[in-house]
Amino acid sequence: MLLHGFTQTEVSWRPVVERLGGDVEAVVPDLPGHGTAGAVRLDLAGCATAVAATGGMATYVGYSMGGRVALRLALDHPHLVDRLVLVGATAGIDDPTERAARREADEALAQRIEADGVEAFLAGWLAQPLFAGLVPEPDDLAARRANPPEGLAASLRLCGTGTMDPPWWDELPGLTVPTTVVAGEHDERFRAIGRRLAGAIGGPTEMVVVPGTSHACHLQAPGEMAEIILR
Numbered sequence: 499m500l501l502h503g504f505t506q507t508e509v510s511w512r513p514v515v516e517r518l519g520g521d522v523e524a525v526v527p528d529l530p531g532h533g534t535a536g537a538v539r540l541d542l543a544g545c546a547t548a549v550a551a552t553g554g555m556a557t558y559v560g561y562s563m564g565g566r567v568a569l570r571l572a573l574d575h576p577h578l579v580d581r582l583v584l585v586g587a588t589a590g591i592d593d594p595t596e597r598a599a600r601r602e603a604d605e606a607l608a609q610r611i612e613a614d615g616v617e618a619f620l621a622g623w624l625a626q627p628l629f630a631g632l633v634p635e636p637d638d639l640a641a642r643r644a645n646p647p648e649g650l651a652a653s654l655r656l657c658g659t660g661t662m663d664p665p666w667w668d669e670l671p672g673l674t675v676p677t678t679v680v681a682g683e684h685d686e687r688f689r690a691i692g693r694r695l696a697g698a699i700g701g702p703t704e705m706v707v708v709p710g711t712s713h714a715c716h717l718q719a720p721g722e723m724a725e726i727i728l729r
Contacts, residue, residue, distance in 0.1 A: 499525050499526075499527070499549065499552075499553040499556045499557070499558045499559065499568075500514065500515070500524060500525070500526045500559045500560075500564075501527070501529060501549065501558070501559065501560035501561065501563075501564030501565070501567050501568050502526070502528075502529060502532070502561060502563075502564050503561045503562035503563045503564055503565075503586075503714070504562060504563040504650070504653060504654070504657075505532070505616075505620060505623060505642045505645060505650060506532065506561075506638070506641075506642060507528050507532050507533035507534075507641040507642065507644075507645070508526040508527065508528050508533060509533075509637055509638050509640075509641040510638050510641070510716075510717065511524075511526045511716070512526075512637075512638075513635070513717075513720035514716055514720045514723050514724050514727070516720075517720055517721050517723075517724035517725075518724050518727065518728065519728075522728070525552070525553060525556070527549060527552055529545060529549075529563070529564060529567065529653070529657075530544075530545055530548075530649075530652075530653060530656070530657070531645075531646075531649035531650055531651075531652050531653030531656075531657075532645050532649060532650070532653065533641065533644075533645065535649075536645060536646040536649035537646070537649065538649075539652050539656065540656065540657075541656045541657060541661060542566055542567060542570045542656070542657050542661065542662065543570055543574065545567045545570070545657065546567050546568075546570040546571035546574055546575070547571075547574070547575070549567060549568075549571055550571050550574075550575045550578050553578070554578060555577075555578050555579075555580060556578065556579070556580060557579075557580050557581040557582070557583065557727070558571055558572065558579055558581075558582055558583070559583040559585070559727055560583070560584060560585065560587060561585040561586055561587075561714070561716055562585070562586045562587065562713070562714075563653070563657055564585075565584045565585055565586060565587025565588075566587060566588070566657065566659070566662070567657070568582060568583075568584060568587070569582070569584060569587060569589065569666065570666070572673055572675055572677075573666065573669050573672075573673060576673070576674070576675055579675045580675070581675060581676045581677070581678070582673075582675050582676070582677040582678070583677070583678045583680065583726065583727055584677065584678070584679050584680065584692075584695060585680040585681075585715065585716055585723070586680070586681060586682070586685065586688045586692075586713050586714070586715070587679075587688075587691075587692075587695070588659060588662075588688070588691045588695070589662070589665055589666040589667045589669075589670060589695060589698070590659065590662035590663075590664070590665025590666050590667065591659060591660065591662070591665060592665055592667070594663075597660050597662075597663055597665075598660070599660075600658065600659055600660035601658065601660035601661065602660075603660075604654040604655065604658040604659075604660055605654070605655065607619075607654055608650075608651035608652075608654040608655055609651070611647045611650050611651045611654075612647055612648065612651050615647055616642070616643055616644075616645055616646075616647050616650065617643050619647075619650075620639075620642055620643060628685070628712065628713045629712055629713060629714055630684060630712045631684070631710075631711070631712055631718060632712060632714050632717055632718055634717065635717075638717070667694075667698060670695070670698040670699045670700065671698065671699070671700040672700055673699050673700050673701060674700050674701035675701050676701055676702045676703075677696075677699050677701060677702070677703045677704075678703070678704050678705075678706055678726060679692040679693075679695045679696045679699075679703065679704070679705045679706070680692070680705075680706045680707075680708060680715065680723070680726060681705075681706075681707055681708070681715070682707070682708050682711035682712045682713055682714070682715035682718070683707050683708060683709050683710055683711055684710075684711065684712045685711070685712050685713045685715070688713060689707060692705055692707075693705060706726055708722050708723070708726075709722075
C-alpha cells in the first residue's frame with residue numbers, strides 16, 4: 499500500500515510502482531480530498547481505518563501526509579502491518595503554541611486554495627524550498643491540478659500536522675513492526691525528525707537517507723525508493 503502526500507494522487511507513485519516489478523502487488527489509493535476520493539472527508543484516524551480496510555495485511559509505505567496516515571494505521575491496527583516505510587513523515591509537533599500556529603497556517607492555506615483555485619496554489623506550493631530540485635512529471639502535475647479545491651482545503655483542516663493533538667511520540671515505543679524511516683539528503687528538517695522517529699519506535703528500525711533529493715525523494719529518485727521498499 500503506497501500512500502501519497504498532500505496535493506498528490508495515486509499518479510505520483512507510478513514511477514516507483516513501475517520499478518517494483520511484477521512480483522509486487524502495489525495498491526495505491528487516492529486519499530480523502532484527493533483524486534477519485536476528492537469528496538471524502540476523514541481525519542487522520544479515519545483515513546487510517548479506511549486504508550486498513552482496503553489494504554488488509556500489507557507493507558504500508560507513506561510519504562509526508564501519507565506517512566502520517568501510515569503511522570496512525572500502524573499504531574491503531576498493528577496486526578495488519580507487515581512492515582512500515584515512512585518517507586518525510588513526523589509524529590507531530592511537541593510545543594502546543596507551535597501546534598496551534600501550524601493549524602492557523604494550514605487554515606490560511608485552505609482559504610487560499612478556496613479563493614485562488616488549485617493551479618495558482620500549486621505554483622506557490624511547489625516553489626517552496628522544501629521541494630527544491632523537484633520537477634513534477636507532466637501526468638503527476640496534471641493530476642494535482644485536477645484535485646478539487648474544497649477537497650484539498652478539507653485535507654489541510656482534517657489531516658494537517660497541527661491536527662496531531664496531542665502528538666504521537668509517546669505512542670512510538672509500543673510500535674514493534676519492522677520500520678524503515680526515509681528522508682532526502684537535502685531535507686535537513688525531516689532528516690532530524692527521521693532520526694528521532696527511528697530512535698523512538700520500539701521495533702527494529704533503520705534510517706535511510708536518499709542522496710541528492712529533497713522532501714519528495716520518492717519523486718526525485720523513484721528507482722532508489724523502489725529499492726528501499728523491496729529491501
